[in-house]
Amino acid sequence: xxxxxxxxxxxxxxxxxxxxxxxxxxxxxxxxxxxxxxxxxxxxxxxxxxxxxxxxxxxxxxxxxxxxxxxxxxxxxxxxxxxxxxxxxxxxxxxxxxxxxxxxxxxxxxxxxxxxxxxxxxxxxxxxxxxxxxxxxxxxxxxxxxxxxxxxxxxxxxxxxxxxxxxxxxxxxxxxxxxxxxxxxxxxxxxxxxxxxxxxxxxxxxxxxxxxxxxxxxxxxxxxxxxxxxxxxxxxxxxxxxxxxxxxxxxxxxxxxxxxxxxxxxxxxxxxxxxxxxxxxxxxxxx
Amino acid sequence: xxxxxxxxxxxxxxxxxxxxxxxxxxxxxxxxxxxxxxxxxxxxxxxxxxxxxxxxxxxxxxxxxxxxxxxxxxxxxxxxxxxxxxxxxxxxxxxxxxxxxxxxxxxxxxxxxxxxxxxxxxxxxxxxxxxxxxxxxxxxxxxxxxxxxxxxxxxxxxxxxxxxxxxxxxxxxxxxxxxxxxxxxxxxxxxxxxxxxxxxxxxxxxxxxxxxxxxxxxxxxxxxxxxxxxxxxxxxxxxxxxxxxxxxxxxxxxxxxxxxxxxxxxxxxxxxxxxxxxxxxxxxxxxxxxxxxxxxxxxxxxxxxxxxxxxxxxxxxxxxxxxxxxxxxxxxxxxxxxxxxxxxxxxxxxxxxxxxxxxxxxxxxxxxxxxxxxxxxxxxxxxxxxxxxxxxxxxxxxxxxxxxxxxxxxxxxxxxxxxxxxxxxxxxxxxxxxxxxxxxxxxxxxxxxxxxxxxxxxxxxxxxxxxxxxxxxxxxxxxxxxxxxxxx
Numbered sequence: 001x002x003x004x005x006x007x008x009x010x011x012x013x014x015x016x017x018x019x020x021x022x023x024x025x026x027x028x029x030x031x032x033x034x035x036x037x038x039x040x041x042x043x044x045x046x047x048x049x050x051x052x053x054x055x056x057x058x059x060x061x062x063x064x065x066x067x068x069x070x071x072x073x074x075x076x077x078x079x080x081x082x083x084x085x086x087x088x089x090x091x092x093x094x095x096x097x098x099x100x101x102x103x104x105x106x107x108x109x110x111x112x113x114x115x116x117x118x119x120x121x122x123x124x125x126x127x128x129x130x131x132x133x134x135x136x137x138x139x140x141x142x143x144x145x146x147x148x149x150x151x152x153x154x155x156x157x158x159x160x161x162x163x164x165x166x167x168x169x170x171x172x173x174x175x176x177x178x179x180x181x182x183x184x185x186x187x188x189x190x191x192x193x194x195x196x197x198x199x200x201x202x203x204x205x206x207x208x209x210x211x212x213x214x215x216x217x218x219x220x221x222x223x224x225x226x227x228x229x230x231x232x233x234x235x236x237x238x239x240x241x242x243x244x245x246x247x248x249x250x251x252x253x254x255x256x257x258x259x260x261x262x263x264x265x266x267x268x269x270x271x272x273x274x275x276x277x278x279x280x281x282x283x284x285x286x287x
Numbered sequence: 288x289x290x291x292x293x294x295x296x297x298x299x300x301x302x303x304x305x306x307x308x309x310x311x312x313x314x315x316x317x318x319x320x321x322x323x324x325x326x327x328x329x330x331x332x333x334x335x336x337x338x339x340x341x342x343x344x345x346x347x348x349x350x351x352x353x354x355x356x357x358x359x360x361x362x363x364x365x366x367x368x369x370x371x372x373x374x375x376x377x378x379x380x381x382x383x384x385x386x387x388x389x390x391x392x393x394x395x396x397x398x399x400x401x402x403x404x405x406x407x408x409x410x411x412x413x414x415x416x417x418x419x420x421x422x423x424x425x426x427x428x429x430x431x432x433x434x435x436x437x438x439x440x441x442x443x444x445x446x447x448x449x450x451x452x453x454x455x456x457x458x459x460x461x462x463x464x465x466x467x468x469x470x471x472x473x474x475x476x477x478x479x480x481x482x483x484x485x486x487x488x489x490x491x492x493x494x495x496x497x498x499x500x501x502x503x504x505x506x507x508x509x510x511x512x513x514x515x516x517x518x519x520x521x522x523x524x525x526x527x528x529x530x531x532x533x534x535x536x537x538x539x540x541x542x543x544x545x546x547x548x549x550x551x552x553x554x555x556x557x558x559x560x561x562x563x564x565x566x567x568x569x570x571x572x573x574x575x576x577x578x579x580x581x582x583x584x585x586x587x588x589x590x591x592x593x594x595x596x597x598x599x600x601x602x603x604x605x606x607x608x609x610x611x612x613x614x615x616x617x618x619x620x621x622x623x624x625x626x627x628x629x630x631x632x633x634x635x636x637x638x639x640x641x642x643x644x645x646x647x648x649x650x651x652x653x654x655x656x657x658x659x660x661x662x663x664x665x666x667x668x669x670x671x672x673x674x675x676x677x678x679x680x681x682x683x684x685x686x687x688x689x690x691x692x693x694x695x696x697x698x699x700x701x702x703x704x705x706x707x708x709x710x711x712x713x714x715x716x717x718x719x720x721x722x723x724x725x726x727x728x729x730x731x732x733x734x735x736x737x738x739x740x741x742x743x744x745x746x747x748x749x750x751x752x753x754x755x756x757x758x759x760x761x762x763x764x765x766x767x768x769x770x771x772x773x774x775x
Contacts (some may be wrong), residue, residue, distance in 0.1 A: 032581045059756035063711040091713035091772060092678040092690035093705055103699050106659065107676040107692050108666055117738050147666055147674075156659045168654030211755025217728050219774065242774075251729060258731045259745065 029187060032068025033239045040205070041229045045069050047158075048185040049204035054226070060211040061221040064187060064241045065099050068243045069159065073076045073187075076100035079158035082106045082151045085144055086163055106157065110144040111247050141165045145173060148188075152177060155184035163191050175202040197226060204229055212238050217248070289416040290423070292454030293396070293432060298409030299340045299348045301441050302388045305539050305553075307654030337371050339364070342380040348696070384539075385541075391536060393528045395439060395560060398567030399432060404480045404525040405452070410459075410554075412451040412525065438559045451525060452517040456491070458725065466492025475513070479506055518710065534564050534572075534633040543582070547617055548577075550626055555610055557631040562606040565639070571602025573635035575609060577617075581624040590627065595620045597668060600660035602637040608661070615668035656760035663695060684736035687713065687741060707732035708749060710759040710772030717761070718767035725750040725760060725768070734761075749774065 028042035037043045043067075045051060055062055063070075073079050081104060083090055092102035141164070148162045160181075164173075174190070181188040190203065197208060206227040212220025219241040225234040295301070299541060301724050337353035339346045346362045353375070354745055357369045368375055393403045393411050399422070402414035415428055419611045422428040429445045436443035444461055448454035452474075453465055460472040468491040470480050488494050494502075495518065503511035515521035544550050554577070565572060575597040582590050595615045603609060663675050676692040680702040690703065690713060708729065730748030737743050745761040757774035 057754060057756065059712060059752075059758070059775045061757065061775060082662075086712075088712040088714055088773070089692055090678060091686075091688070091710055092680040093686075093702070094690070094709035094711045094713075094772075094774075095678070095705060096680065097709055098711070102678045102680060102690075105678045106663070107678060108670070109676065110670055110673055110674060116768055147670060150665055151662060154662045154665075156662045166742040214751050214755065214757075217751075219751075251727070254731065255727065262746070 005010050016211065029069045031065070033065075035237055036223060038275070039225055039228065039230065039231065039234045039237070045187050045189075046204050046229070047187045048182045050174060050188045050190055051205040051207070052174075052175060052190050052192055052196065052201060052203040053207050053209055054194050055209040056194050059192075060209060061219055061239075061241045062191065062209055063090075063210070064098070064219075065221060065223070066161070067100065067241065067243050069187065070095075073102075073158045074104035075099060077158065078104065079163065080104050080106055080156060081159045082108060082157040084108050084148055084160065084162040086161065087108060089221040102260045105262055108147055108151070110147055111140050123174075141168050145176075149176060152180035152186045152188050153184045153185075155186065157184075157186060159187040159189065161189045161191065166192050167194055169196075171200065171202060178202045178204065201227070203227070218242070228277075288415060288449065289419070290454040290636045291400070291413040291415045291428065291432065292446050292448065292450055292451065292456070292458035293411040293413070294446075294455065294458035295392075295409040295411075295436070295437065295441050295442065296436065297348065297350070297384065297442050299380055300350055300378070302341055302385045303381065304338070304541055305440075336374055336376055338376045338378065339367050340380050341377045347380055378541075390528065390531075391560070392436070392439065394531055395435060395563040395567065397530050398435070398563055400429060402525075402527045406451075406455055410455055412454055415447070425432045435563055438563070440556060450517060450519045451523055452513070453519075456517065462488045466490060466495065467740070469619060470494065475510075479510060483508070485628070486528065517756045531566065532638075534561055535630065536560055537628055537630040539628045540626065543627050545625050547622065550617070550622070550629065551610075551614060553629050554613055554631075555606065557629060558606045558609040558613070561609065561631060561633055562604055565604040565633070565636075568636075569639045570636045572609075572633040573599050573602045573637060574633070575599075575613065576632040576634055577613065578630040578632070579622055579626050580628040580630070581622060581626050591624065593620070593622060598664070598672065600663045600667075602635075602639065604639060607675075612664045612668045619669055628641050684734055685741075686734065686747075687715075701750060707747065708773045708774070712773040713729060714771055717771045719757075720760060720768050720770040722768045724753045725758065727760075747771070 008140055014072065019088045027047045028040065028044035029047060030044040031040065040046070053062055053065070070081060076079060078101075082103060086107070090105060090107070093104075095105070118185075143165055144162075148160065151157050151160050162177075169192070177188060186276065194208065197206070200203075204227075205225070208224040208226055210222040210224075212222040214220060221239045221241055223237040223239060225231075225237070227233065288533055296432045337356055337358070338350045339353050339358060340348040341364055343365045345362055346358060346367050347363065348360055349358045349367075349539070353367070353371070357370050364377060369475070373473060389405055389407055389409070390413070393405050396411060396413055397403050400413040400415050400418050404412055406412060413432075415422075415425070418428065419425065422431060425447050429447065433443050444458045446457035446461075446463075448457050448465070448622050456468050456473055457463070457465065460468040462468055470483055470489055470491065473480075473491070481677075483494065495514070497525075499511060499514065502514070510522060516523040536557055538553050540553065544553070561572070561575075576700070577595040577597070579595070580590050581593060595613075595616055597609075597613050599612065600606075666675050667673075673694065675695055677695055677697065677699075679691050679693045679697055681689055681691065681700055682702040688710075689705070728749045729753055731746040732748075733744070733746050735744045744764050747761045749757060750758045750760045758770055759772040759774065760768055760770050762768050
């Protein structure tokens with residue numbers, strides 16, 4: 001046994017490099033972004049672990065970041081993805097256009113308080129000893145946590161995307177989710193606000209997401225890896241999310257045509273022009 | 288022809304107690320708490336209380352404790368009471384409930400044979416000659432029948448024999464061979480048995496050696512015919528039960544239950560019955576309907592019923608699967624008062640298709656990975672119906688109708704891909720937006736239509752918001768701009 005073979009042992013972590021894909025214990029799903037894959041342990045999203053995605057506001061491209069993984073899971077493997085309390089409706093035509101099978105999505109909402117077929121109306125005198133579980137059954141946060149853990153543990157969903165009440169989400173809850181995700185070998189994506197980064201977490205992977213520079217009309221996402229297994233944090237990754245389909249000239253021509261057309265059809269076209277003026281030197285595409 | 292005789296020695300008492308003697312955690316009400324027997328029972332020995340089954344003030348059956356105290360069937364209730372001053376519990380025999388229970392039991396045993404007939408009280412015979420190949424051998428079959436009866440709360444003695452009467456006699460007498468059966472253990476008139484006894488005949492072996500014709504002369508034709516049917520010299524056709532097509536069973540409790548934890552074993556008992564019933568018919572149930580009869584402690588007369596419906600995404604038939612979801616549903620249901628009886632009804636029965644969920648379960652992550660139906664059942668049971676949704680696409684103009692969330696049973700329709708770009712997040716309702724925060728990137732895409740209900744005319748654009756989000760915005764005919772989704 002030579003010193004190099006000892007150094008190559010998967011249990012030995014060397015600060016200057018990540019786990020290589022072959023040596024990484026867990027499995028992973030490639031993210032579809034080569035820059036990101038290079039820094040993720042195992043070369044992709046870690047399955048059987050919690051990945052925290054911390055972002056200031058929804059809509060900056062967080063779903064496109066996961067798009068490739070979603071497409072692989074639903075389209076190629078034919079497995080299920082569970083969305084727990086998403087802030088908006090995942091739009092099926094948009095998902096389909098991104099190559100994701102929207103028929104494999106399971107949407108779970110714990111915030112609606114429609115407890116159907118309760119049988120008898122609620123009565124003042126409750127049943128004997130009211131159990132603790134019964135108490136927590138009415139708490140939406142507890143129900144969401146329960147659903148998240150159950151979904152992660154069951155292993156029937158390859159991927160769980162969860163939005164939880166972050167003001168009440170502590171380290172212990174994340175740890176439980178981490179254990180559940182490991183048992184079910186689930187890729188668990190937990191979406192949290194940026195303030196969550198102030199406290200430590202048991203999640204295997206923590207990312208800070210921010211909208212990238214979009215001056216040329218391309219959508220970019222700035223990703224900082226705050227925590228990863230077997231490596232230091234990485235800052236300043238810029239991912240190109242989509243390609244602008246139309247050139248600037250095309251867009252301007254279309255807009256000019258639209259304005260004419262609209263002026264002909266609408267009674268008061270003046271109200272329709274509060275768009276910012278074209279400053280010429282600015283790369284903004286306006287009219 | 289091989290017949291299996293099933294004798295239920297304690298059938299009457301088992302029916303009267305519902306087969307369930309719940310171990311109570313807190314002592315009984317003051318009237319019968321101050322004796323050692325009641326305390327013992329409170330500690331979990333449910334059979335410690337002497338119990339007798341009574342019909343017309345006469346003891347018909349008694350349990351072991353009562354027997355140890357000197358009570359025997361035939362005693363009057365007053366005698367029994369005098370033997371056990373405080374603790375005796377007497378239950379009235381209920382013929383209707385007994386016959387219903389025996390029919391249900393036969394229905395469950397239909398699983399083992401197509402020819403099942405009832406021999407009330409407390410006897411069932413099965414023709415198992417044609418079931419032997421399926422179940423292996425007679426002993427395996429006997430064991431399975433006994434296990435099934437035990438799971439349903441009945442102590443059973445099962446014996447095989449060549450004729451139904453012989454099988455029943457062996458089961459009742461609990462002996463391996465016919466000649467050892469005592470005459471008083473046969474279903475003969477007491478007077479006949481007495482006369483035979485006076486002649487010195489006590490066992491069947493002695494009786495069968497005597498010439499049949501002389502016996503017929505002395506004891507009548509019916510007696511001779513009985514012996515011929517017993518030995519198989521005369522055919523003994525029996526009416527077979529018709530398997531029921533619906534399952535509904537009620538468990539009547541002796542003591543009201545105040546705790547959900549105490550209700551669970553009773554539910555488990557009912558579910559086990561249902562599971563046997565379903566397996567015998569190659570069916571699975573999609574909906575279970577529970578009804579709890581409850582009454583308030585202060586007014587025992589008014590019984591209120593609380594229902595609970597448990598739905599399954601796929602038809603199930605195993606007790607464990609039923610019990611897990613039912614327990615979850617129970618935790619989300621309020622049982623306001625003491626529970627007196629529990630009724631289980633199976634609805635939406637489907638032909639059972641036993642198919643593995645995956646071809647190589649070991650390769651795909653082990654047996655823990657079931658179908659998502661199980662997970663959906665759990666979530667629905669705990670979170671309420673309608674918590675689980677799926678995403679649907681429809682061929683509609685209006686974007687909010689083209690992609691929706693809907694119940695799991697909604698049929699998925701194939702929709703053509705839209706021409707323009709579609710966002711990944713869609714708002715439930717468009718939000719008015721100030722346009723000076725937006726920069727348009729692509730568009731327009733005009734979506735116009737729905738003249739028949741709610742006409743819309745919108746020009747959609749892809750825009751970038753000052754905050755960095757990629758938005759899907761539209762301007763309507765009044766010139767108002769709206770935010771409708773995010774390219775997240």
